[in-house]
Amino acid sequence: MPSSEGAVKALSLGFTTAYLSLIVVLPIAALVWASRANGVSSFWSVATAPEALAALKLSLGAAAVVAGLNAVLGTITAWVLVRDEFRGKQLVNAVIDLPFALPTIVAGLTLMALYGPSSPVGIDIAFTRTAIVAALLFVTLPFVVRTVQPVLLELSPEAEEAARSLGAGELRVFRSIVLPNILPGILSGVALAFARAVGEIGALVLISGNLPFRTEVASVFVFTHIESGDQAGAAAVAVVMLAISFAVLLVIGGVRFLATRHERA
Amino acid sequence: MFSISIDKHRNRIVLAAAVAAALALAAGAAAHPTGTTLSLVGYSTPKAVMGKIVQAWQQTPAGTGVSVNQSYGASTDQARAVAQGLKADLVFLSTGDDVNLLVDAGLVNQNWDEQAYDGIAADTVVVFAVRPGNPKHIKSWADLVRPGIQVITPNPFSSGSAKWNILAAYGAERRLGKTDKQATQYVEQLFRHVVSQDLSGRNATNTFLAGKGDVLITYESEALNSRMNGQDIQYVIPRQTMLIQLPIAVLKSSPNVDKANRFIQYVKSDPAQDLLAQYGFRPVDPRTAKKYADKYPTRPGMFKVGDKYIGGWRAADKVWFQPTTGRMAKIEQAVGGPTAG
Amino acid sequence: MHRYVLRFTALGYLLVVLLAPLSMVFWRAFDDGAGHLWRSLSDPNTVHALKITLLITAIAVPLNTLFGVICALAIVRQRFPGAGIVNALVDLPLALSPVVVGLSLFLLFGRTGWFGPWFDDHGIQILFALPSMVIATIFVSLPFVAREVVPTLREIGDEQEQAAHTLGAGPWATFWRITLPSIRWAVIYGVVLTTARCLGEYGAVAVVSGHIEGQTETATLRVQDAYENFDLPGAYGISLVLAVLSVAVLVGITLLKPKEAR
Numbered sequence: 001m002p003s004s005e006g007a008v009k010a011l012s013l014g015f016t017t018a019y020l021s022l023i024v025v026l027p028i029a030a031l032v033w034a035s036r037a038n039g040v041s042s043f044w045s046v047a048t049a050p051e052a053l054a055a056l057k058l059s060l061g062a063a064a065v066v067a068g069l070n071a072v073l074g075t076i077t078a079w080v081l082v083r084d085e086f087r088g089k090q091l092v093n094a095v096i097d098l099p100f101a102l103p104t105i106v107a108g109l110t111l112m113a114l115y116g117p118s119s120p121v122g123i124d125i126a127f128t129r130t131a132i133v134a135a136l137l138f139v140t141l142p143f144v145v146r147t148v149q150p151v152l153l154e155l156s157p158e159a160e161e162a163a164r165s166l167g168a169g170e171l172r173v174f175r176s177i178v179l180p181n182i183l184p185g186i187l188s189g190v191a192l193a194f195a196r197a198v199g200e201i202g203a204l205v206l207i208s209g210n211l212p213f214r215t216e217v218a219s220v221f222v223f224t225h226i227e228s229g230d231q232a233g234a235a236a237v238a239v240v241m242l243a244i245s246f247a248v249l250l251v252i253g254g255v256r257f258l259a260t261r262h263e264r265a
Numbered sequence: 266m267f268s269i270s271i272d273k274h275r276n277r278i279v280l281a282a283a284v285a286a287a288l289a290l291a292a293g294a295a296a297h298p299t300g301t302t303l304s305l306v307g308y309s310t311p312k313a314v315m316g317k318i319v320q321a322w323q324q325t326p327a328g329t330g331v332s333v334n335q336s337y338g339a340s341t342d343q344a345r346a347v348a349q350g351l352k353a354d355l356v357f358l359s360t361g362d363d364v365n366l367l368v369d370a371g372l373v374n375q376n377w378d379e380q381a382y383d384g385i386a387a388d389t390v391v392v393f394a395v396r397p398g399n400p401k402h403i404k405s406w407a408d409l410v411r412p413g414i415q416v417i418t419p420n421p422f423s424s425g426s427a428k429w430n431i432l433a434a435y436g437a438e439r440r441l442g443k444t445d446k447q448a449t450q451y452v453e454q455l456f457r458h459v460v461s462q463d464l465s466g467r468n469a470t471n472t473f474l475a476g477k478g479d480v481l482i483t484y485e486s487e488a489l490n491s492r493m494n495g496q497d498i499q500y501v502i503p504r505q506t507m508l509i510q511l512p513i514a515v516l517k518s519s520p521n522v523d524k525a526n527r528f529i530q531y532v533k534s535d536p537a538q539d540l541l542a543q544y545g546f547r548p549v550d551p552r553t554a555k556k557y558a559d560k561y562p563t564r565p566g567m568f569k570v571g572d573k574y575i576g577g578w579r580a581a582d583k584v585w586f587q588p589t590t591g592r593m594a595k596i597e598q599a600v601g602g603p604t605a606g
Numbered sequence: 607m608h609r610y611v612l613r614f615t616a617l618g619y620l621l622v623v624l625l626a627p628l629s630m631v632f633w634r635a636f637d638d639g640a641g642h643l644w645r646s647l648s649d650p651n652t653v654h655a656l657k658i659t660l661l662i663t664a665i666a667v668p669l670n671t672l673f674g675v676i677c678a679l680a681i682v683r684q685r686f687p688g689a690g691i692v693n694a695l696v697d698l699p700l701a702l703s704p705v706v707v708g709l710s711l712f713l714l715f716g717r718t719g720w721f722g723p724w725f726d727d728h729g730i731q732i733l734f735a736l737p738s739m740v741i742a743t744i745f746v747s748l749p750f751v752a753r754e755v756v757p758t759l760r761e762i763g764d765e766q767e768q769a770a771h772t773l774g775a776g777p778w779a780t781f782w783r784i785t786l787p788s789i790r791w792a793v794i795y796g797v798v799l800t801t802a803r804c805l806g807e808y809g810a811v812a813v814v815s816g817h818i819e820g821q822t823e824t825a826t827l828r829v830q831d832a833y834e835n836f837d838l839p840g841a842y843g844i845s846l847v848l849a850v851l852s853v854a855v856l857v858g859i860t861l862l863k864p865k866e867a868r
Contacts, residue, residue: 008777016677027710073619080616094853100802101852103826106845110627117476137623150758150792185757195700209461213601219703224422227341230588238706245701249694309834336817349716351734351816494836
C-alpha cells in the first residue's frame with residue numbers, strides 16, 4: 001500500500017523534525033541569539049580571549065583523549081560482556097549504566113576520595129589533567145559499551161566461524177569480519193562520549209582545581225561568566241563549544257557513512 | 266511464530282500501571298497551599314538555622330498559620346533565579362552584591378541597606394582554616410604568601426565567599442598602610458599560592474578537608490558549620506579581617522510585604538539572633554552579641570565593605586569583579602596566563 | 607589465551623574507573639550506621655524528591671523512546687537530505703554543559719525571555735516548576751535511544767522488511783513484527799541509559815528548579831543538599847537509591863522483552 005507507507009514516512013519525518021526543533025533547536029537558537037547581544041566583534045574577542053582559548057583547548061583535548069580511550073576500552077568491555085562468560089558477569093553488566101544514574105557530584109567525591117590526597121591506594125592525581133581524564137572516563141563509560149553491545153548481540157557468529165575454519169587467526173577474524181560490523185556502533189558511542197566530555201562540569205569541579213589557564217575547563221569558564229553577569233560572553237563560548245562539537249559529530253557521521261558504504265554497494 | 270498476543274497483553278498492563286503511577290505521583294506532588302504562604306529564598310549555609318527560626322516564628326502570633334516555602338542554594342544562583350521569576354517574598358543572601366542584582370532587576374528597593382542594622386541579619390568574619398595544631402604557624406595575611414604555602418580559596422567569579430576573601434585581603438593590606446597598587450600586588454601574590462579555585466565556598470572546604478592545601482580562606486560561619494557536622498576544623502582569625510555582613514531583604518513585588526517584614530523583624534530580634542549565634546553566626550543584635558562575646562572574639566583590625574578603602578559593593582564590583590576588565594580578571598591572567606612566569 | 611587478556615583488561619579498566627567508585631558509594635552510605643541512613647532517606651523532603659525524580663523520569667523516558675525509534679528509522683531507512691545534520695543534532699544536547707541548558711531555558715522562559723512574559727500573562731509557570739524540569743531532563747536524555755537503535759538498524763539491514771513488503775504487509779505490521787523485535791536489545795539499552803540519565807540529572811534541573819523544599823527538589827538536588835550540609839552518608843545513601851532504581855530498571859526491562867523464535 002504505497003500511500004500508507006508514504007504517509008507513515010512523512011509522519012515520522014515530520015514528528016522527528018518537530019520534536020528536534022522544539023527540544024533541541026529552540027534552546028540553542030536562544031543561546032546563539034544571546035551570544036550576539038554585544039555584537040559580533042565582541043563575540044570573537046570573548047571567544048578568542050586567552051582564558052577562553054585555554055579552557056577550550058583543555059576541554060577539546062581531554063574529550064578527544066577520552067573518546068579515543070573509550071573506543072578501545074569500551075569495545076573490549078562490550079566484547080567481554082557479550083562473548084565471555086565469568087562469575088559475576090551479570091552484576092558487572094548491570095552496573096555499567098550507573099555513571100549516568102549517579103549525580104555527577106558523587107563521581108567527583110568518590111574519585112577525590114580514591115585518587116586524591118587521602119587516597120587509600122596511595123595515588124594522588126587530584127588537580128591534574130590526569131584527574132580530568134579519569135573523571136571524564138567515569139561519566140562516559142557507558143557510551144561505547146552500550147552502543148557496541150546490541151550490535152554484537154545481533155551479530156551471528158557464522159561468518160566468524162567460517163573464517164576460522166578456513167584458517168584465519170583471531171586478529172584477522174576480528175579485523176575483517178567483526179570490526180566492520182561493529183564500527184558504526186563504536187563511532188556512535190565515540191560521538192556521544194566526545195560530546196558529553198566537552199560539556200561535562202559536575203564531575204570535574206571537585207577534582208580539577210579550576211585554575212584558569214591551567215585546569216579550568218570550558219564549561220567552568222562558561223559557568224563563571226554566567227555567575228558574574230556576563231551572559232553574552234558565556235553564551236559566546238558555549239556557542240563555540242557547540243559549533244566545534246557539531247562539526248566533530250558531523251565528521252564522525254561522515255566517517256561512519258564512508259565506513260559502511262560497502263553495505264550500500 | 267511470535268507469541269505476540271501474550272506479550273502485548275503483559276506489556277499493556279505494565280504500560281497502564283506506569284501511567285496510573287505517573288498520575289498518582291502527579292496528584293500527590295501538587296501543592297495545595299491554604300492561608301498565607303511566604304516564600305523564603307536563601308543561600309545554603311543558614312539552611313539548618315533558618316528552618317529552626319521559621320518553626321519558632323510560627324509559634325508566635327505574627328507567624329501563626331503562615332506556611333513558609335524555603336529554597337536554599339548558592340547565593341548568586343538564587344539571586345539570578347529570583348531575577349528570572351522564582352517566587353520570593355524575601356531573600357537571605359551571602360553578599361550585598363547579590364541583593365544589588367535584585368535591585369537592578371527592579372525587585373528590591375534601593376534603600377534595602379537602610380533598614381535595621383543596615384539590612385543585615387547576621388555577621389561572620391573571614392578566617393584562615395588550618396591543619397590541626399597549625400603546623401605551618403599561619404596567623405596573618407603575610408604568612409599566606411610565605412614560600413611553599415598552598416592556599417585554597419574559591420573562584421571569585423562564581424562564589425560570593427571568594428569576593429569577601431579578596432576584599433578582605435586587599436582591605437587588610439590597605440589598613441596596614443600599603444598603597445592601592447601595593448595592596449593589589451599582594452592579592453596577585455596571594456593568587457600565585459592558590460592551588461585550587463573551587464566554584465563555591467563549600468567545595469573549597471571540601472577540598473581542604475580532603476587534604477589539599479595548607480590553609481583555606483573561608484567564613485567563620487562555614488568553619489563552625491563544619492564543626493557542628495563533625496568535621497575537625499581549626500581556624501585562626503587574623504588581626505586584620507573583614508566583617509562579612511549577610512543581608513536579608515524583602516521583595517517589593519511581594520503580595521505579603523507586611524508579613525515578610527514581620528518575619529525579617531523577628532530574625533533581627535532576640536530569639537532568632539540567639540539561634541543564629543548557636544549555629545555559628547555573629548548576631549547583629551547588641552544584647553545577643555554581648556552574650557556570645559566569648560564565642561565570637563573581635564579583632565582590632567576588623568573592617569567592613571563600606572570601609573573607605575573599598576567603598577561599598579557597587580564600587581568593589583566595578584573595580585574588582587567585572588568579568589573581563591576587572592582587577593581579578595587581570596590577576597588571573599597574570600598568574601596563570603600565557604604571559605605568566 | 608587472548609580471551610584472558612581481554613577479560614583482564616576489561617575488568618581492570620572497570621575496576622579502576624567504575625567499580626572502585628561505586629563500592630565507595632555503597633560503603634560510605636553506611637558510615638553513620640544503617641539506622642541513620644534510614645532516617646535520612648525517610649525524611650519527607652527526600653521522599654518527595656524521589657517521587658519528583660520518578661515522575662520526571664516517567665514522562666521523559668517514553669517520550670524520548672518514541673522519538674528515538676522514529677528518528678532512527680527516519681535516519682537509516684529514509685534517505686532524506688539533511689539526514690547527516692539531523693543525526694548530529696540528536697547528539698548535540700550532550701555537548702551542552704548542564705549550566706548552559708539552564709541558561710538557555712532562562713533565555714526562553716525567564717521573566718525577560720522569549721516566551722516568559724506570554725506564559726506569565728496566562729498564569730502558566732514553566733520555570734521553577736515541574737514543566738521546565740521535565741523539559742531540561744528530556745533535553746539532556748534525548749540522544750540515547752536513537753543512538754542505540756541507529757547502528758543496530760544499519761547492522762541488520764532491511765531485507766526482512768523488504769520481504770514482508772512484497773508479501774503485502776502494511777508498515778505498522780512490518781514494524782511491530784519484524785523491525786521492533788530485531789532492534790529490541792538496542793531499544794532496551796537505550797531505555798535503560800535514558801532512564802539512568804534522567805535519574806541522575808543534576809546541573810540543568812538545578813538551575814531551573816528553584817530548589818523549593820518539598821516541592822521542586824529532585825533526588826539529585828537532595829544529594830547536593832546533603833553534601834552542602836556535610837551529610838555525606840546521606841548524599842551517598844540517596845545516590846545508592848538511584849543506583850538501585852537504575853539496576854532495577856535494567857533487570858525489569860530485560861525480563862520484559864518480547865519472546866522471539868530462534
